[in-house]
Amino acid sequence: MTSNAEMNPVDCHQLGVRYGRMVALEEVTFTVAPGQVYALLGRNGSGKTSLVRCLLGHQKPCSGHIELFEQDVWASRRSLMHRVGVVSEEPDAPPTMTTRQVLQFCAGLYPSWDALGVEARLQRFRVPQELPFGKLSRGQKAQVSLALALGPRPSLLVLDDPTLGLDAVARREVYDELLGELAERGTTVFITTHDLAGIEGLADRVGILHQGRLLVDASLEDLKARYRKIGWAPPQALRLEDLAPYGPLGFRMGSLGGETVLQGDPAPLLAARPEVQIQDLSLEELFVTLVGADTEVAS
Amino acid sequence: MSVLAVTRREWIGRRNVLLLSLGMGLLQFIGLHLNPDPAQAFDKTSFLAVATGTMYAWAVAALYGATMLSRDLEERRFGFLLNQPLHEAQIFLGKVLAGVGLAFLSGLLACLPPLLLSGFWRQLGMREVGSIMGVWLAGSLVLLLLFHALSIQVRSRSLWLALDLAAWALFFLGVRLLSLRLMAVDGFREMAHLWLGLLIAVSLGLAVAGYLQVSEGRADLQRGHRWVSLTMASTLVLVLLGGWAQVVWTLKHRPAPVQTQARTHRIR
Numbered sequence: 001m002t003s004n005a006e007m008n009p010v011d012c013h014q015l016g017v018r019y020g021r022m023v024a025l026e027e028v029t030f031t032v033a034p035g036q037v038y039a040l041l042g043r044n045g046s047g048k049t050s051l052v053r054c055l056l057g058h059q060k061p062c063s064g065h066i067e068l069f070e071q072d073v074w075a076s077r078r079s080l081m082h083r084v085g086v087v088s089e090e091p092d093a094p095p096t097m098t099t100r101q102v103l104q105f106c107a108g109l110y111p112s113w114d115a116l117g118v119e120a121r122l123q124r125f126r127v128p129q130e131l132p133f134g135k136l137s138r139g140q141k142a143q144v145s146l147a148l149a150l151g152p153r154p155s156l157l158v159l160d161d162p163t164l165g166l167d168a169v170a171r172r173e174v175y176d177e178l179l180g181e182l183a184e185r186g187t188t189v190f191i192t193t194h195d196l197a198g199i200e201g202l203a204d205r206v207g208i209l210h211q212g213r214l215l216v217d218a219s220l221e222d223l224k225a226r227y228r229k230i231g232w233a234p235p236q237a238l239r240l241e242d243l244a245p246y247g248p249l250g251f252r253m254g255s256l257g258g259e260t261v262l263q264g265d266p267a268p269l270l271a272a273r274p275e276v277q278i279q280d281l282s283l284e285e286l287f288v289t290l291v292g293a294d295t296e297v298a299s
Numbered sequence: 300m301s302v303l304a305v306t307r308r309e310w311i312g313r314r315n316v317l318l319l320s321l322g323m324g325l326l327q328f329i330g331l332h333l334n335p336d337p338a339q340a341f342d343k344t345s346f347l348a349v350a351t352g353t354m355y356a357w358a359v360a361a362l363y364g365a366t367m368l369s370r371d372l373e374e375r376r377f378g379f380l381l382n383q384p385l386h387e388a389q390i391f392l393g394k395v396l397a398g399v400g401l402a403f404l405s406g407l408l409a410c411l412p413p414l415l416l417s418g419f420w421r422q423l424g425m426r427e428v429g430s431i432m433g434v435w436l437a438g439s440l441v442l443l444l445l446f447h448a449l450s451i452q453v454r455s456r457s458l459w460l461a462l463d464l465a466a467w468a469l470f471f472l473g474v475r476l477l478s479l480r481l482m483a484v485d486g487f488r489e490m491a492h493l494w495l496g497l498l499i500a501v502s503l504g505l506a507v508a509g510y511l512q513v514s515e516g517r518a519d520l521q522r523g524h525r526w527v528s529l530t531m532a533s534t535l536v537l538v539l540l541g542g543w544a545q546v547v548w549t550l551k552h553r554p555a556p557v558q559t560q561a562r563t564h565r566i567r
Binding site: 019053056059060077078079082084088090093094096097101106108109110 | 300301304307308311312375376377378379381382383384385386387515517518519521522
């Protein structure tokens with residue numbers, strides 16, 4: 001028998017979702033290990049929302065299945081939700097209930113509710129608890145949603161684009177709160193986001209969904225080792241043909257120089273061409289290169 | 300307790316309905332006071348108050364039923380409940396309880412002020428009051444379930460609507476034919492029994508369909524609609540078959556009309 005600490009919080013196997021003839025997800029398979037922060041990235045319409053809905057047992061997949069802590073989420077949603085905290089893309093608490101009433105509602109459903117922690121969190125962000133949830137600012141709603149998700153001391157935190165529509169300060173606050181939780185309890189996190197710069201310092205592993213398929217599923221370290229960005233000047237120093245052996249992605253030329261992302265090891269190229277230099281590759285650049293280039297990439 | 304938590308959540312979101320009902324009751328109360336001949340007005344107003352309360356309670360139940368889940372689904376708020384450790388039955392039951400309670404209280408608030416003033420309630424025995432309340436509650440429950448199913452069928456905009464329309468059309472056509480057969484032999488009492496039986500059976504079907512919409516459809520409106528359609532179509536067909544069997548049995552075992560009996564006797 002697998003112990004709680006060894007169980008994979010998320011095990012997605014050959015997941016498929018269709019809406020009529022439209023394929024939203026096709027054979028998506030990935031695993032999130034205990035204590036990991038898994039960031040699922042994808043453009044709008046890539047299938048992220050369908051995947052999160054299946055992950056939370058809101059929607060039954062057409063094929064495949066998702067297990068949370070080795071239990072099928074569709075069949076065991078109720079019991080699993082004791083161990084899962086969720087922040088939805090759109091804050092979905094009832095708008096007419098005050099924050100205090102929402103807290104009371106949730107507190108009554110969880111035996112392990114961390115009332116003091118939730119209270120402290122809301123006070124830290126000066127969220128007025130007597131105001132209806134619908135009248136809070138977007139940043140305050142995000143903080144309340146995060147506090148509610150962390151309230152039951154979850155083993156798995158599912159965050160569906162939690163920083164959507166937030167200003168830079170509110171975004172930072174959400175990430176700081178998340179970092180604090182990770183440092184304190186080592187909670188496993190599954191996050192979908194468009195805020196690639198924000199998640200880069202947090203994520204251990206990254207999945208990139210594109211047109212319903214999981215294009216990439218790898219650790220951030222592996223990705224950065226596998227894909228290298230190079231730049232050169234002047235622009236005419238290198239041609240696309242010269243880079244063919246290295247599998248260039250997103251070849252770009254400007255008046256001052258050129259840059260591209262290579263799939264292979266660029267060491268021979270660097271040795272042969274002193275005008276070529278390795279540059280830092282951010283997660284955002286990698287995402288734009290992979291998804292924008294519409295390239296088939298082996299995960 | 301979880302069921303009541305869902306009920307409370309629903310009530311907080313719709314407490315304005317109760318305020319509106321109270322306002323309606325007070326308006327009738329004021330109208331009664333302003334009447335130049337209060338003695339005569341009391342009887343009329345009392346009857347009107349009960350009728351208004353009944354209609355109002357049922358209207359609230361129908362409106363609540365039409366929005367209790369489909370509004371949450373459209374506004375993408377249903378996830379809030381699904382993300383809690385609540386069983387689908389608790390969610391559905393909590394919502395139904397909230398709707399029936401809200402409808403009942405709304406009706407009561409809408410008719411209570413004029414009834415208290417006119418003293419009409421003192422003329423009624425416990426049995427009458429119980430009957431009125433029973434009718435309110437039962438009617439509210441049936442309307443709530445019916446409008447919930449209809450709202451899911453309409454809002455999902457899927458092709459299953461064709462099956463819904465066909466099933467309901469077949470059902471009403473069948474009920475009409477069965478009723479005509481009973482009316483042809485003056486079986487009005489049997490017809491009333493048939494209708495009551497059909498109403499109870501269809502209401503049970505609606506309750507099962509509503510529950511399946513939540514448990515099997517969850518946040519997926521189209522899938523929920525499919526379950527509602529399949530449940531309702533099979534319920535309506537089965538209920539109709541049951542009704543047909545009842546009519547056949549009734550016609551076979553019903554004592555023949557007096558004239559026919561006399562004729563049969565003479566021939567013998």
